[in-house]
Amino acid sequence: MTPNAPTPMMAQYLALKQQAGDCLLFYRMGDFFELFFDDAKIAAQVLDIALTSRGEHGGAPIPMCGVPVHSAEGYLARLIRAGCRVAIAEQVETPEEAKKRGGSKALVARDIVRFVTAGTLTEEALLEPRRANVLAAVCEVRGVIGLAACDISTGRMELEECAPDQMGAALARLGASEVVAPDSWDQAPVDCVPRPNRSFASDEGETRLKAVHGVSTLDGFGQFSRAMLAAAGGLVTYLDHVGRGALPLLLPPVAREAGTHMAMDEATRSSLEILVSSGGTRRGSLVETIDRCVTGAGARQLAEDLSAPLTDARAINRRLELVSWLHDDPLLRGDIRGILRALPDLGRALGRVVAGRGSPRDLGQLRDGLSEARRLHDLLAARTDRPEPLDAVLPSLAGHGALCDLYSRALVPAPPTERSQGAYIAEGYDASLDELRRVSGNARRAIAALEAKYRDDTGISALKIRHNGVLGYFIEVPAKHADRLMAPESGFTHRQTMAGAVRFNALALHEEASRIAESGGHALAAEEAHFEELVAHAVRAKEAIASTAAALARIDVAAGQAERAAEGGWALPRVVDEPCLEITGGRHPVVEAALGVRGERFVANDCALNSQDRLWLVGGPNMGGKSTFLRQNALIVLLAQAGGFVPAQGATIGLVDRLFSRVGAADNLARGRSTFMVEMVETAAILSQATERSFVILDEVGRGTSTYDGLSLAWAVAEAIHSINRCRCLFATHYHELSRLAETCDSLSLHHVRAREWKGDLVLLHELAEGPADKSYGLAVARLAGVPAPVIKRAKSVLEKLEKGRAATGGLAAGLDDLPLFAAAIEAAEEKVDALRERLNGLDIDALSPREALDLLYQLKAQANG
Numbered sequence: 001m002t003p004n005a006p007t008p009m010m011a012q013y014l015a016l017k018q019q020a021g022d023c024l025l026f027y028r029m030g031d032f033f034e035l036f037f038d039d040a041k042i043a044a045q046v047l048d049i050a051l052t053s054r055g056e057h058g059g060a061p062i063p064m065c066g067v068p069v070h071s072a073e074g075y076l077a078r079l080i081r082a083g084c085r086v087a088i089a090e091q092v093e094t095p096e097e098a099k100k101r102g103g104s105k106a107l108v109a110r111d112i113v114r115f116v117t118a119g120t121l122t123e124e125a126l127l128e129p130r131r132a133n134v135l136a137a138v139c140e141v142r143g144v145i146g147l148a149a150c151d152i153s154t155g156r157m158e159l160e161e162c163a164p165d166q167m168g169a170a171l172a173r174l175g176a177s178e179v180v181a182p183d184s185w186d187q188a189p190v191d192c193v194p195r196p197n198r199s200f201a202s203d204e205g206e207t208r209l210k211a212v213h214g215v216s217t218l219d220g221f222g223q224f225s226r227a228m229l230a231a232a233g234g235l236v237t238y239l240d241h242v243g244r245g246a247l248p249l250l251l252p253p254v255a256r257e258a259g260t261h262m263a264m265d266e267a268t269r270s271s272l273e274i275l276v277s278s279g280g281t282r283r284g285s286l287v288e289t290i291d292r293c294v295t296g297a298g299a300r301q302l303a304e305d306l307s308a309p310l311t312d313a314r315a316i317n318r319r320l321e322l323v324s325w326l327h328d329d330p331l332l333r334g335d336i337r338g339i340l341r342a343l344p345d346l347g348r349a350l351g352r353v354v355a356g357r358g359s360p361r362d363l364g365q366l367r368d369g370l371s372e373a374r375r376l377h378d379l380l381a382a383r384t385d386r387p388e389p390l391d392a393v394l395p396s397l398a399g400h401g402a403l404c405d406l407y408s409r410a411l412v413p414a415p416p417t418e419r420s421q422g423a424y425i426a427e428g429y430d431a432s433l434d435e436l437r438r439v440s441g442n443a444r445r446a447i448a449a450l451e452a453k454y455r456d457d458t459g460i461s462a463l464k465i466r467h468n469g470v471l472g473y474f475i476e477v478p479a480k481h482a483d484r485l486m487a488p489e490s491g492f493t494h495r496q497t498m499a500g501a502v503r504f505n506a507l508a509l510h511e512e513a514s515r516i517a518e519s520g521g522h523a524l525a526a527e528e529a530h531f532e533e534l535v536a537h538a539v540r541a542k543e544a545i546a547s548t549a550a551a552l553a554r555i556d557v558a559a560g561q562a563e564r565a566a567e568g569g570w571a572l573p574r575v576v577d578e579p580c581l582e583i584t585g586g587r588h589p590v591v592e593a594a595l596g597v598r599g600e601r602f603v604a605n606d607c608a609l610n611s612q613d614r615l616w617l618v619g620g621p622n623m624g625g626k627s628t629f630l631r632q633n634a635l636i637v638l639l640a641q642a643g644g645f646v647p648a649q650g651a652t653i654g655l656v657d658r659l660f661s662r663v664g665a666a667d668n669l670a671r672g673r674s675t676f677m678v679e680m681v682e683t684a685a686i687l688s689q690a691t692e693r694s695f696v697i698l699d700e701v702g703r704g705t706s707t708y709d710g711l712s713l714a715w716a717v718a719e720a721i722h723s724i725n726r727c728r729c730l731f732a733t734h735y736h737e738l739s740r741l742a743e744t745c746d747s748l749s750l751h752h753v754r755a756r757e758w759k760g761d762l763v764l765l766h767e768l769a770e771g772p773a774d775k776s777y778g779l780a781v782a783r784l785a786g787v788p789a790p791v792i793k794r795a796k797s798v799l800e801k802l803e804k805g806r807a808a809t810g811g812l813a814a815g816l817d818d819l820p821l822f823a824a825a826i827e828a829a830e831e832k833v834d835a836l837r838e839r840l841n842g843l844d845i846d847a848l849s850p851r852e853a854l855d856l857l858y859q860l861k862a863q864a865n866g
Helices: 008-020 037-047 069-081 095-102 164-174 202-213 226-242 266-272 286-290 296-307 313-327 330-341 346-354 360-381 388-397 401-410 431-458 479-486 507-540 542-568 589-597 626-642 675-689 707-725 736-743 778-784 789-809 820-841 850-864
Strands: 024-029 032-036 052-057 060-068 086-091 110-116 135-141 144-151 156-162 178-182 193-195 464-468 472-478 492-498 501-506 574-576 581-586 605-609 615-619 650-654 659-662 695-699 728-732 748-758 761-770
Touching: 008 024, 008 032, 008 086, 008 110, 024 037, 024 069, 024 110, 032 037, 032 069, 037 060, 037 069, 060 069, 069 086, 110 226, 135 164, 135 226, 144 164, 144 226, 156 164, 156 226, 164 266, 178 226, 193 226, 202 226, 266 626, 266 659, 266 675, 286 296, 286 589, 286 626, 296 346, 296 542, 296 626, 313 330, 313 388, 313 542, 313 574, 313 626, 330 360, 330 542, 346 360, 346 507, 346 542, 360 388, 360 401, 360 507, 360 542, 388 542, 401 507, 431 464, 431 472, 431 479, 431 507, 472 479, 472 492, 472 507, 479 492, 479 501, 501 507, 507 542, 581 626, 589 626, 605 615, 605 626, 605 728, 605 761, 615 626, 615 707, 615 736, 626 650, 626 659, 626 695, 626 728, 659 675, 675 695, 675 707, 695 707, 707 728, 707 736, 736 748, 820 850
Parallel strands: 024 086, 135 178, 178 193, 574 650, 615 728, 615 748, 659 695, 695 728
Antiparallel strands: 024 032, 032 060, 052 060, 086 110, 135 144, 144 156, 464 472, 472 501, 492 501, 581 605, 581 650, 748 761
């Protein structure tokens, strides 16, 4: 071997690293996963573990770090959250097999057995219980975008297509943890995982889906377009790649029809804080405020409902009917939630089992979950007043009697998470296994008897029989008694000398140890065979079990919605197919909850939009509640169409096809956009996409530029919303001049949030009233914010000048000529002009010679320049 040649182990590592690509490589060495080179540097920084070195490569030390195998999941979770992807390289043969293959110095073979990425997690420890983990694939086929999405922890798979300009909204709705796309696609989403173009072929996608589900045609699952099938091909190919040929649980694909769900773009979702608050966490979001589900699956279903509200009145009312039924029967609701609370996560347990990563505990969860589902079925089936939506899901809760009976007989009551040590198959299920266990147990008792016999025979009371992984069973005595057992005729054989103790073996002990090892090994093999058989039963019933899990989640969502409604005094909305929005006593659920914690009351407000009054201009001071009023009405619409009660005394909701919220904005430095640019991009999307069935909330359009530009933009946008888009809209503004739009726009009305000044202080009433705002109270708000008094005083004097000028001239910026700074400059300019005028008026032009005239021009120029 040349001095610079890598060692066999390092050569093996480098070959595997080449396969791993941009993933960190976890290289199994004994009880540790080791990382080398740049992988080690990255992992050491992310995980805050020691970075060491091992040997040399290319004349330099090799950076190295490692994590214990038994606690690798926790480290993997931290790496995935940091945006890393990991390849797991395991030993694929035993040391004995390696020696048999290549001699005593042969290197144990290793291979990448799995890639761990954000969208392909199934381990319970790596997943958030109340959040779906979606992997998405996206591509373009003949000008149409195809999307495939799957949560492999539960197997649910959906296919859809959309126009190119709707791709961002579709991906925002999915909230995918990981997105894969063709590697040569210019319009691929930011931060996607590039995959070969050939993966995204529609014929390949169709072939793979047929193979996964063992069918000759996909017609039984629905009608799928070429774009959908191409995206599905990319998704399944990627799953095959990360699983190294082992696919996870994939349920039959479902086609998502265009127009069946309310469209919301990414800006709207962010503005309304539906699933994530402005702080980037679940805390303070809409879903966190209303989530009363008692299962993780229910919480995930609720999040999906809120992400994709329905646009079909019949489907919405079916959901509302079930929620209303449970709302009106608190005792039944309590019983149902009590049963659901004890349920394991059926869907995710099934996902691990089918993916080949299941444990005896997962099988136990299937047993317990299906048994509780049957119990819930019996409770609900006994009711004669069941609503039709409940009858539709009730059959899915039953039908697993044979499987539950099998698992009840086969498994111990509380199966372990590891199967390597056995002890999870119940006694009485397999007579031969019981016999192996009996033999093993008798042998252990025999060893205890041997220990007592050896003590009596030798007279050494400190003699003990111990066990470890290297020597197996052995006899240990203190060193001072070792000579007695060293004698040739003693019947003991020396094994090992330790500091203060000496270890021996004996024929009888060896025989009993062999019996234990043999029977124990046979017992483990028998349990493993039973485990595979039990897994096969679950795999065969995977679709029925998944259907049960979905039914339980839907019932949990309905019961949770009913609980939240009862808790907050929420109202059952009436959903109609008319362009109206009539809300009595509406409240913002998140703000109301936050105020409630502080013991404060939320001020409710009404909203009444219809075809004759569809655009409200809302004025009033900052902090007066304009933005809250706008958002609460958007959230009430969203909650109603998601199929839940709403925070109001009453509500009639005309179906909304698209919801737009342009409330607040921030710089998007990644795309080189200022706040104003972001505002204009979002406003442009509204003007180009909103229909007569849409609902739009706009707050302070035009405030990011000059006063004249801002006013003119706000004016034009309001006119376009009113006369072109003709949608329902709440438009908050500080431009008082916009109130004149009411003179020309028939379906526009003026409103304001009330405020009063009392003894120099501003009192914000948070009440909405009709008519324009009398003033903006900006200085009073600035005083509340702590702006120094001298600055407030100066601003007040400037304001008085401006308002006097505007009153005199009718101009927005009139009055600036009265400000001292400008007046001084204007007076100086006027004095110069007057002096020149006087001198010119005194000239006798006809009396000047050409030379005098030229000299005079030089003098006048100098005088003009000061």
